[in-house]
Every structure is written in structure tokens, then in C-alpha cells.
Amino acid sequence: MTAIKAILGLLIVVVIGIVGFAYSGLYNVAADEPHFGVTRWLLNTTMARSIAVRDDDIVAPDNLESSARIDRGAQMYARICAGCHLGPGVDPTAIHVGMKPQPPRLKEHIEHHAPANLFWIIKHGIKMSGMPALGLTFDDNQLWDLVAFLQTLPELDAQQYRQQTAGKE
Template sequence: MERRPLTAGIFGGIFATLLVVVVVWLGVAYSGAYNVAATDKHADAVRWTLETTMRRSVSSRADDVDLPEITEEFIAEGADRYSESCVQCHGAPGKEPAGWSRGMRPEPPHLVEAATEWSTEEIYWIAENGIKMSGMPAFGPQRGPEEIAAIAAFVSGLPGLTPEDYAELTGGGHGHHDGAATVE
């Protein structure tokens, strides 16, 4: 007979805890207590939660990506597309991202280093679908799968490129409207 009050107490405690969490969550949301200004970095717990959620989401969805054969021509096409659409936020070998992109939250990763953390399939999924609330657009609605795959193949190889390699692949590395600063 004592199990029933113990079980009811456990479930009551769980319910009360969940109720407090919901009330605090709604209080923060409706009070405006959390500063959403891009000039204010996320609190560590918020940053960790958003980043972990994003990484796990991408990883679980990228398993369905089927990439075509990667050729030199394919990578060169990806380099050209990258210099047109990506270098402003993500930089390139010998090119810093445009200054305005450093004010984004979360700050876009510098893919010369960060691309090592992602598989080509994950990079493809990100380029195709974008990332909510990050400024990373979904290119899938405007670009075909081959073009996105070319970008993903190029980005996967970014960490091994020198500034000279990048300039050669992109016809000088200037891109179309790239706006990024060259590192001297």
C-alpha cells in the first residue's frame, strides 16, 4: 500500500518540475529578458544547445545524401560557385570573410579550418537546406543537386588549399561580388 503514495509523489514531483521549467521558459520568452542583439554573444548554455542540436540534426539527415563522382572539373565548378556565393561569409585560403559577416550570430565558420569537422555529405545537406536562425541560406530551392554537390566537394577540400591554389581554381580568387578582404 505504500507504493501508491511513493509513485504519486514521484510523478507529482516530475510534473511540478516540468511546470516550473515551462513557466521560466515562457517568462524569459515573454519578458524579453534574453538579449537577441547580434552584438551580444549567446550565453554558453544557449550556444551549446543550438550548436549541439544543429550538429546532431545535420548528421542524422546527411546519411540520405548520395553524391556523384567527384572529378577535378567538378571541384573547379564548386570553387567558382563558392567564390560567388560563400566566400563573403566563410572566407577562403588567403581571403578573410567580409567584415560585415563577423557581426552575425552565430558567426559563420571560417571553412578553411571548420570544413574538417564535417563530411562532404553533411556539407551538401547544409548547403542544400540551410540552417534556421543562423543566416545560412538554403541553396536547394535555387540551385540543382549537381551544383550543390560541386560546392560541397570543393568545401571538403578547402582545408588543404593554399591561397595560390584557391586563386588558380577561381581565376584569381576574386569571385563575383565577393567583398571579402584579401590577407596580405
């Protein structure tokens, strides 16, 4: 009984602590201040684990290398993603510079994600980061077009990126 009372007491203290912290205004939400190392670690680890346990059943179509898919994906990327994630040779935009966490330049990140993992991120987005859920607006086939284009991104230099997305911004 005393153990249950002690646990309940502790829980109440924790809840009061969390609510008190929110009301105190101590946490700085400004996006021009860097995250604490521990906040960054928590966000990254939560994101990676959350996606890893959810993307198991996603099967990529076998025509991801089709040039029609890649072309359509490039067009979508230039219209929807480049304002935040930029692209090879693309100058930083005000949105890219001003966001926290900052949308990464994806060229160096693609190799860390399997196609199913990329598909999940694009479809569902990432809460508390500004990464939107595109699955609310586009169908799965269009999202695979984007994944197909992203597979080619690590190999593209600035000129090839410009050609691939020319007239599509």
C-alpha cells in the first residue's frame, strides 16, 4: 500500500513538474536558437525508431528505375521539396535557413534510407519538425515517383540537377 502511495505521489509530482515547466515559459521555442544536444538526440532517435518499426510491410514497386517515374518525381521535387531541402547547386532559401530543425540537404541522406523508409517519411511526414505528410494530398503512385527521383539524387551534380528539374520550379 505504501509503495502504491509513494508511486502515486511521485507521479503527481512529475505531472505538476511538467505542467509547471510548460507554464513557466522557461523553454525557448524560438527557431533561431539551436536545440540542446539532448533534445536533438531525443528527436532523432524517436524519429528513426518510430519509422523503423512502421515501414516493414511497405514494398517498393519494381519499376523504381523507370525514367518516366524519375522525371515525374523530379518535377514534384522541384515544386514541393526544394524550397525546404534545396538541391545540388541550389542556394539556401529563407525557409531552409529559418527552420529548426533545418531541413537537411537530402543528397547526403538518401543512402541512409531504404526506399520503403523514404516512402514512409514522405507519406506520413514527421511531427514537430515541419516535414509535411504528402500522403494527404498525393496518391502512393506519385509518392513512389518521388522516391524514384530521390534514388538518383546522390549522383546528380548541380548542372544535372538543373537539367532534370528545368522549367519545373
